[in-house]
Amino acid sequence: MTAAAVLAQAVLLGGLAPVLPGVVTRTKSWWAGRRGAPVLQPAYDLVKLMRKRAVYSATTTALFRVAPWTVLGATVVASLVVPLAGPALVSFPGDVVFFAYAWGLARAAMMLGALDTGSPFEGMAASREATFSTLLEPALFLLAGGVGLVGDVDTLGAMVQVRGHDATGWLVWALSVVTLTVLVQVEAARLPVDDPTTHLELTMVHEGMILDHSGPDLAALQYAAGLKLATGLALLAALFVPVGLPPWAAGLATAAGCLALAVGLGTVESLTARLRMRAVPAYVLVALFAAGAAVLASAWHGNGGAL
Amino acid sequence: MLFLLIGAVALLLGAAASLVLRQNRARVGASIGAQVVASVFTLVAVAPVFATGTPLSAEIAWSYPVGTIAFRVDALSAFFLAWSLPLTLLGTIYAGTYLRPDLSGGRNPGSHVALLDLLSLSFLLIYAAQDALVFLLGWEVAAVCAWLLVIWSYRSQKIRFAAFNYLVSTHVGLFVIAAAFMTLRAQAHSMDFAAFGASLSTPGALRDVTFGLLCVAFALKSGFFPFHTWVPRAESAAPAHVSALMSGVIHKAGLFGFLRFTLLLGVPEEWMGWTILAFGATSAVVGALFTTTQRDLKRLLGYSSTENVGIAAMGFGVGYLGLTWHRGELVALGFGAGLLHILNHALFKCLLFYGAGAVSRGADTVDLEHLGGLARAMPRTAALFLIGGLATAGLPPLNGFASEFLLYAALLRSGASGNAAAALIAFGACLAFSGAVSAFAVVRAFGVAFLGTPRAPLAAVPADPGWGMLAPMALHAVAIALLGLVPTLGLALVTPALRLFGPPGTSEAPAAALLTNVGTANLLLAAGIAVPVAVGLWLARRGTVEARAPIPTWGCGYPAATPRMQVTATSFAAPFARLFAAWIPPVVKRVLPQGYFPAGPGLLRSHPADPVEDRIFEGLGEGEKRVTDAFGRVSAEPRAVFAVGLVMLVVLAYLAGGTA
Known part of the structure; x- marks a missing residue:
C-alpha cells in the first residue's frame, strides 16, 4: 500500500464525515420545497464549535471531558478497517469483530458521558441506545458469519466484495444490503429510528445523549457521528461497487455511492414518520432476521442445495 | 514437588499462627506471610513445567485402604496454580484493610485469615492431585472454607441462609461427583486418574453417563445456568474479598475438573x-x-x-x-x-x-x-x-x-x-x-x-x-x-x-x-x-474561564429538577x-392511593426475581411433600435421602452402562 493510497483513504472518509449529514439535510429541504442550508453547513458548525468554550455542569466529573474524545478516537480507529479505495488501512482476519467492538467502546463512552450529567433525559436516551444495540450486535455477527461462509473470506474488506455466483449468493448479498441499511439507520441515529432534528428531548436518542456537551467537545461528538454515518454508508456503498476496479476508481465509486445513499437516506426521512419508541426494537429485528436468513442461505449453499 | 510441599507446610503453619497469635495485626500478617511464601514457592515449582511442559510427579505411601497417593503437576495444573495462589494472596491483603472496621468493633480475624490460608492449600490439593480421593479432599476443604468465609457476618440470618444455600448446593454437586468417581473406580479398580482414563476413553453408554455426571457436578461448582441460583445469593452475602475469590478463583476449580477429565476422555x-x-x-x-x-x-x-x-x-x-x-x-x-x-x-x-x-x-x-x-x-x-x-x-x-x-x-x-x-x-x-x-x-x-x-x-x-x-x-x-x-x-x-x-x-x-x-x-x-x-483536555484547559457560579446540568427548561428525577x-x-x-x-408490590384525598401514602416496590430459583424452591417444596407422603418418615432423615439418591445414581449409571 502506497502513501498516496493511505492519504486518499484518510481524505475521503475524513472529508465525507462532515459532508454527508449536510447532503441528507439538503435532500430533506428539497423534498419539503425549501432551499435549505448549504451542504457544508455541518462543517461550518464544527469550525464554529471549535472556537467556542465548553461549559461544564457542576455535576460532571473528568469522565465527561474524556468521553467525547474517546468516542471520536474509537470511531476513527474503527473507520480504518473499512475499505474505500483498494484494501482497507487496517485489515486482519476477524477485523469485523474489532470493528464492532470499537464502535461498542465508542457507544459505551457516549452513554457514560450522558449519565455523568445526572440529566433524566440523557439517562433515558442512553438506556434506549443500549437497548437497541443489544439487538443490533448479533445481527452484525450473523451477517459477518454468513457472508464469510458463502464467500470463504475473513476480513471486512473482503466481505463487502462478495458477490453472488448463483441465486443463493445473490440472496445473501441482498440480505446484507437489508441488514446494513437498518444498521446504518440505527447506528447513525437516522429516521425511522431516531430523528436528528427533533426538538423534544423526550423523544431523543443520539441527540439526547449530547444535550450537555458544548464547544470542542460537542464538535468531537458531531464529527464522530458524521464519521459513523460515513463509515456505515461506505460499507453499504461498497456492496454496489463492481469488484476489481483500480483503487482510484473504486475510491471515486464508493464516494459517489456514499453521496447517493445519503440522498436516499434523506428521501426516506422525508417520506416516512418516526417509529414509536416501543416499535423500534421490532424494526431492529428486521436486521436480525435478514442476517439470520443470510446464514441459513449460506448454510444451504454449503450443503450443495440440500437441507 | 519439594517446593510445593514447602508451600503447603508454610500455609498450614501460617493458618496455625493466625489462630494462636494474640494481636490482630500479627494474625493477618502471619496469614499474608504464609501466602507470600507459598505463592513464591509455587511459582518456582511450576516455572519448569511452563518452560518444558514436563510434568512433576510424586507418590506418597499411605496406609490401607488408600495405598499410595499420587500427585502430578502437569501444564494444566501449573496454569491454574500460577494465578490461583497469587490472586488469593492479593485478596488476603485486601481483606486486611477491608475487615478493619469490623476488627475495631472487637472481631477476631484469626480464623477468617486462617481459612484463607487453607483455601490456598486446597488449591494445591485440587490442582496437583492425581488421585480421586485427594481431589475430593481438596474439593471439600475448598467448599467448607468458602462456606465459613461467607458467614463472616454470621449474625445476619439472611447471610447464614445464603451461605447454607451454598453449602447445600455444593454438596449436591459432591454427591454427583462421588457417583461419577465410584462408577469410574468400579471400572478401573483404582482411584488414580490415569487408570480412570482407560475406561473413560472407551466409547460407550457408560462413558456417556459418566461424562454427564461429571459435567453436572462441575457445572454446579462453577455456577452454570440452571445451577447458578446459589451464586448471586452467596456472593452478595459474603465479604467483598470472599465474593471476589469465590467468583474469580474458587469456582474455577469446576472448570479445572472439567478440563482434567477432558484430558482423560480421548x-x-x-x-x-x-x-x-x-x-x-x-x-x-x-x-x-x-x-x-x-x-x-x-x-x-x-x-x-x-x-x-x-x-x-x-x-x-x-x-x-x-x-x-x-x-x-x-x-x-x-x-x-x-x-x-x-x-x-x-x-x-x-x-x-x-x-x-x-x-x-x-x-x-x-x-x-x-x-x-x-x-x-x-x-x-x-x-x-x-x-x-x-x-x-x-x-x-x-x-x-x-x-x-x-x-x-x-x-x-x-x-x-x-x-x-x-x-x-x-x-x-x-x-x-x-x-x-x-x-x-x-x-x-x-x-x-x-x-x-x-x-x-x-x-x-x-x-x-x-x-x-x-x-x-x-x-x-x-x-x-x-x-x-x-x-x-x-x-x-x-x-x-x-x-x-x-x-x-x-x-x-x-x-x-x-x-x-x-x-x-x-x-x-x-x-x-x-x-x-x-488534545481535548488541552483545548478545554485553554478555553476554561472560571464560571461565576456553579453551572447546573441543563434541565431542558424545567427549573426545579431534583436528584430523584x-x-x-x-x-x-x-x-x-x-x-x-x-x-x-x-416482582412488583404496589399499594395505590385510594380515593380523591388518599389518607395514607402509596407504595411501589419492585425487585428482580430469579425465575429458576423460584421454580427450584417450588419444585423442592412439591417434591418434599410427595416424598413425605410416599415414605412417611424418610424425609425426616435428609442424610438417608441423599444416600438413597447416591446409590440410585450409581445403579442408574450401571444399568445404562450394562445395557450398552
Whole structure:
C-alpha cells in the first residue's frame, strides 16, 4: 500500500464525515420545497464549535471531558478497517469483530458521558441506545458469519466484495444490503429510528445523549457521528461497487455511492414518520432476521442445495 | 514437588499462627506471610513445567485402604496454580484493610485469615492431585472454607441462609461427583486418574453417563445456568474479598475438573461438543440477561460470573468439536479462548468485587437505587471499577476482548460446512448478544452508582478506601490492561496447557497469529484514543474561564429538577427488561392511593426475581411433600435421602452402562 493510497483513504472518509449529514439535510429541504442550508453547513458548525468554550455542569466529573474524545478516537480507529479505495488501512482476519467492538467502546463512552450529567433525559436516551444495540450486535455477527461462509473470506474488506455466483449468493448479498441499511439507520441515529432534528428531548436518542456537551467537545461528538454515518454508508456503498476496479476508481465509486445513499437516506426521512419508541426494537429485528436468513442461505449453499 | 510441599507446610503453619497469635495485626500478617511464601514457592515449582511442559510427579505411601497417593503437576495444573495462589494472596491483603472496621468493633480475624490460608492449600490439593480421593479432599476443604468465609457476618440470618444455600448446593454437586468417581473406580479398580482414563476413553453408554455426571457436578461448582441460583445469593452475602475469590478463583476449580477429565476422555463424541457449546451459550446469554435488572451490585456481579464461565465453556465446546473433527486449528482456538477467558475473568471479576467492596465500605450500601455520584467522592475506586467493567463487557483494548476475539474467530470461521457452520455462527451471535447485554449492564451499574448525584441521602460520607484495598485493585487493573494490549502474553501463559489437549504436536500457532493482530489493533486503538483525549483536555484547559457560579446540568427548561428525577437503576433497565420480561420478570408490590384525598401514602416496590430459583424452591417444596407422603418418615432423615439418591445414581449409571 502506497502513501498516496493511505492519504486518499484518510481524505475521503475524513472529508465525507462532515459532508454527508449536510447532503441528507439538503435532500430533506428539497423534498419539503425549501432551499435549505448549504451542504457544508455541518462543517461550518464544527469550525464554529471549535472556537467556542465548553461549559461544564457542576455535576460532571473528568469522565465527561474524556468521553467525547474517546468516542471520536474509537470511531476513527474503527473507520480504518473499512475499505474505500483498494484494501482497507487496517485489515486482519476477524477485523469485523474489532470493528464492532470499537464502535461498542465508542457507544459505551457516549452513554457514560450522558449519565455523568445526572440529566433524566440523557439517562433515558442512553438506556434506549443500549437497548437497541443489544439487538443490533448479533445481527452484525450473523451477517459477518454468513457472508464469510458463502464467500470463504475473513476480513471486512473482503466481505463487502462478495458477490453472488448463483441465486443463493445473490440472496445473501441482498440480505446484507437489508441488514446494513437498518444498521446504518440505527447506528447513525437516522429516521425511522431516531430523528436528528427533533426538538423534544423526550423523544431523543443520539441527540439526547449530547444535550450537555458544548464547544470542542460537542464538535468531537458531531464529527464522530458524521464519521459513523460515513463509515456505515461506505460499507453499504461498497456492496454496489463492481469488484476489481483500480483503487482510484473504486475510491471515486464508493464516494459517489456514499453521496447517493445519503440522498436516499434523506428521501426516506422525508417520506416516512418516526417509529414509536416501543416499535423500534421490532424494526431492529428486521436486521436480525435478514442476517439470520443470510446464514441459513449460506448454510444451504454449503450443503450443495440440500437441507 | 519439594517446593510445593514447602508451600503447603508454610500455609498450614501460617493458618496455625493466625489462630494462636494474640494481636490482630500479627494474625493477618502471619496469614499474608504464609501466602507470600507459598505463592513464591509455587511459582518456582511450576516455572519448569511452563518452560518444558514436563510434568512433576510424586507418590506418597499411605496406609490401607488408600495405598499410595499420587500427585502430578502437569501444564494444566501449573496454569491454574500460577494465578490461583497469587490472586488469593492479593485478596488476603485486601481483606486486611477491608475487615478493619469490623476488627475495631472487637472481631477476631484469626480464623477468617486462617481459612484463607487453607483455601490456598486446597488449591494445591485440587490442582496437583492425581488421585480421586485427594481431589475430593481438596474439593471439600475448598467448599467448607468458602462456606465459613461467607458467614463472616454470621449474625445476619439472611447471610447464614445464603451461605447454607451454598453449602447445600455444593454438596449436591459432591454427591454427583462421588457417583461419577465410584462408577469410574468400579471400572478401573483404582482411584488414580490415569487408570480412570482407560475406561473413560472407551466409547460407550457408560462413558456417556459418566461424562454427564461429571459435567453436572462441575457445572454446579462453577455456577452454570440452571445451577447458578446459589451464586448471586452467596456472593452478595459474603465479604467483598470472599465474593471476589469465590467468583474469580474458587469456582474455577469446576472448570479445572472439567478440563482434567477432558484430558482423560480421548476423542470425544460429537454430541459432547455441541452439548457443552449449547450449555455454555445458555449460561452466557441468561447470565447476561440477569445482570441487567439487578439492584444489588454484588448480586449483579454474581450473575456476571455465570455469564463468563458460560463463555469459557463455549470455548471448550468448540475445542471438543475440534477434537472430534480432528481439526487442530479449532482445538487451539477453542481451548485457547476458554483457558484465556478463565484467566481474564479471574482478573476483572476480582477487581469488580473489590470495587464493590470499596463502595460498600464507603457508602454503606451496594443497592444501586440508593447510590449515585460516587465518582466525585471516590475517584480512584471509580476509575478502577470502570476498567474492570469495560473488560467484563469484552471491550477493546482490555483483556476480555482478547479471549472473546479468539472465540469469535473459531465460531464465525470454523471451517465446518453447511449446517454445522451455520450453527456455530448462530452461537457466535449468542456471544455477541451476551457481550452487548453485558456492556449494557456495566454502563448501567457504573453510571447509576458512580455518576450523576446521589439518589438518596447516604448513611456514610463516601471516600476512597486505604491503600491496602486500592493497591490490589490497581495491580489487577494493570494486569487487565497488559493482557489486553499484549494478548500474546496471556496466550504464552496458556500455551503449555493448551498443547495437552490436542494430539501430540498440537500447536497454539493459529491462536498466536490472531492474537498478534489483536495486540496491534488494541495498541492502535489505545493510541487512537489517547491522542484525541490529550488534545481535548488541552483545548478545554485553554478555553476554561472560571464560571461565576456553579453551572447546573441543563434541565431542558424545567427549573426545579431534583436528584430523584435522575434515571434510576430500574428505569434505565426498563426498556430492555420489557423486551425480555419472560426471562427477567420483576416482582412488583404496589399499594395505590385510594380515593380523591388518599389518607395514607402509596407504595411501589419492585425487585428482580430469579425465575429458576423460584421454580427450584417450588419444585423442592412439591417434591418434599410427595416424598413425605410416599415414605412417611424418610424425609425426616435428609442424610438417608441423599444416600438413597447416591446409590440410585450409581445403579442408574450401571444399568445404562450394562445395557450398552
